[in-house]
Amino acid sequence: MAFADNRQFIEAMKKTGDVVCIKKEVDWDLEAGAIARYSNEKNGPAVLFEKLKDYPPGFRLFSSALANFRRVAIAMGLPPEISFQDLLKEYDKRLQKPFKPVVVKDAPCKDVVVEGKDVDLFDFPTPMIHEGDGGRYIGTWHILVTKDPDTKWSNWGMYRVMLYDKKRMVGMLSPEQHGPAVLWEKYAPMKKPMPFALAIGADPISSYVAGAFFGRGEEESGFAGALRKQPVELVKCHTNDLHVPAHSEIIIEGEIHPDKPLMEGPFGEFPGYSASPRRTWPMYKVNAITYRHDPIMTMCSVGFPTDDVHIVAALGKTHLYKKMLKENGVPFTDLFVPPSGTGLLVIVSIDPPHANVASRIGRVLMTGRIPHFVIVVDGDVDVYNMEAVMHAISTKCHPIRGITTHDHDIGSPLAPFYTHEERKLGIGAKAVFDCTFPVEWGIEKTPKKVNFIKGYPGSVQDKVLKNWKSYGFK
Ligand SMILES: Cc1cc2nc3c(=O)[nH]c(=O)nc-3n(C[C@H](O)[C@H](O)[C@H](O)COP(=O)(O)O)c2cc1C
Ligand SMILES: [Mn+2]
Structure with a gap:
């Protein structure tokens, strides 16, 4: 009941x-x-x-x-x-x-x-x-x-x-x-x-x-x-x-x-x-x-995360934004509105089927009640893992070409980064951070990730995992 x-x-x-x-x-x-x-x-x-x-x-x-x-x-x-x-x-x-x-x-x-x-x-x-x-x-x-x-x-x-x-x-x-x-x-x-x-x-x-x-x-x-x-x-x-x-x-x-x-x-x-x-x-x-x-x-004693507003935004907006992308036929792997982003930021992971998917995702999400920051990462990045997301932003987002800004948008009177005047009038801007390597680089020119999964052949990975304890690890 x-x-x-x-x-x-x-x-x-x-x-x-x-x-x-x-x-x-x-x-x-x-x-x-x-x-x-x-x-x-x-x-x-x-x-x-x-x-x-x-x-x-x-x-x-x-x-x-x-x-x-x-x-x-x-x-x-x-x-x-x-x-x-x-x-x-x-x-x-x-x-x-x-x-x-x-x-x-x-x-x-x-x-x-x-x-x-x-x-x-x-x-x-x-x-x-x-x-x-x-x-x-x-x-x-x-x-x-x-x-x-x-x-x-x-x-x-x-x-x-x-x-x-x-x-x-x-x-x-x-x-x-x-x-x-x-x-x-x-x-x-x-x-x-x-x-x-x-x-x-x-x-x-x-x-x-x-x-x-x-x-x-x-x-x-x-x-x-x-x-x-x-x-x-x-x-x-x-x-x-x-x-x-x-x-x-x-x-x-x-x-x-x-x-x-x-x-x-x-x-x-x-x-x-x-x-x-x-x-x-x-x-x-x-x-x-x-x-x-x-x-x-x-x-609700509203303020710095995490309180009820951030939890409601995380669940409600994660559901909403996934629905919006699906309805618009935009492919994505996963999506999360982290409570620490206070609802102003959304992380979307994709396996890019074509160039500029990030830009399309940004445009779709910005037609609704919108996030101010759309972070687009590759499908192998866990959108729930903020360390992995920070790594993707820091290593894959070109400081100029990777960021698309949208001026002349609706803002939030509550967003602290706007000027006093912008907040009063509800004037806003949005940004998309494309943290994927351009598809036109192809396999040849795309830097290879150096982690355990991507940096070694499967046979070596299997061997290491099988022998892990015998090396002396717990
Ligand atoms: C605790 C809490 C406080 C909120 N305060 C406000 C607020 O003061 N002004 C506002 O526009 N939205 C506020 N929101 C967000 C709105 O409730 C949310 O956008 C909701 O969708 C509004 O209902 P509507 O979609 O029917 O307009 C708050 C949300 C929560 C969880
Ligand atoms: Mn309503």
Whole structure:
């Protein structure tokens, strides 16, 4: 059975030693963020903060749900020690068939209903995550539910949200993301606000899919069901016709006003820097909050790898980019988005069937939500082995001819290498590193690799391996 909620997930992780439950009172102001950050940087466990300063007993905070692949495996009902390759294989398989969600009438997320003048966002232990953040971030591991008014496509996305005051929030809504695209393309021209529901503390897989990278027009709820191997239960919101995971801990309902900007940021972000300029984004006006008794808020203490953002990007983008190459008929051997590249970098290995495959790979991957760096290596380089990849870059990539740059592209406001102005305007550039020798060199002119496999005849290799112990090695 899939986990219905974070409560069941936490119980399972207690058994495997993948969560620490802190009973001692912890300050929501930086202390919780620092504890989770330190745990993330040490590949430590998830954290359940059971008592937060200034908040009543029962109001808890859960952090770092999926900050390593072990916990993704647990959430998917797989053995925690499964290899990344086997995890990905199962992930790809389950995603082939979405499971339609089921709508239920009664839901735990409606235990308590607060509306109108009683709404106070500060009733919940929202953390101040990093020093220098522009405010307390309520949305760092959540689902923003929105709907296309024409097609009725219901999207789940995860885009950071900051508390502004008791009844208002503000968050980054980059137009290339699905929820924001509907806001800017459909609601803004009509001069209408867009209804939203922010689901905090849904089951781990539902939260995961909101942050992973599915296609425009596709419903993340179906993929959550597929990954859980059980449909997600949804319930209609209290004040609008959006549907949210019934077992979520807290639901915040209201409208996003594209014409009412509020100041947002900065925020310590996934590349490992606080780089997004403080600027305006649309206001989230809150009309109602519903929540479970003794609610468990969620947090991702985002920053230097590895945390939940990098794990979601590694799994979600590895799946997506493989799909894109296959759909475009581009041959490749393997592909990996390493967590240490924060999702900005992808490594693709190929056995070049023709010249300039690297350039083609770069062009295909750059049509989607794109990596900034595409590293193309030969098929004998293990894309999961960063030592081997560094060796390929250092020895096969011509410092000028090996690197193709693409200017005038969409950038990320969060990527630290852009100028302040570029980040503000979302202006970007991309680069492909071709770490393969040109096919036109042929066998004759291509330098031969000097390692055990490539540097000796098979008969010598066999002899050495057979006699290895008799030489005196262990
Ligand atoms: C923990 C976490 C935080 C994220 N924060 C943001 C964010 O603030 N802004 C953003 O545009 N994307 C953010 N993302 C990435 C998006 O969630 C991701 O692109 C996802 O595909 C968005 O949903 P969509 O494809 O339906 O637009 C975050 C992802 C994770 C896992
Ligand atoms: Mn989407």
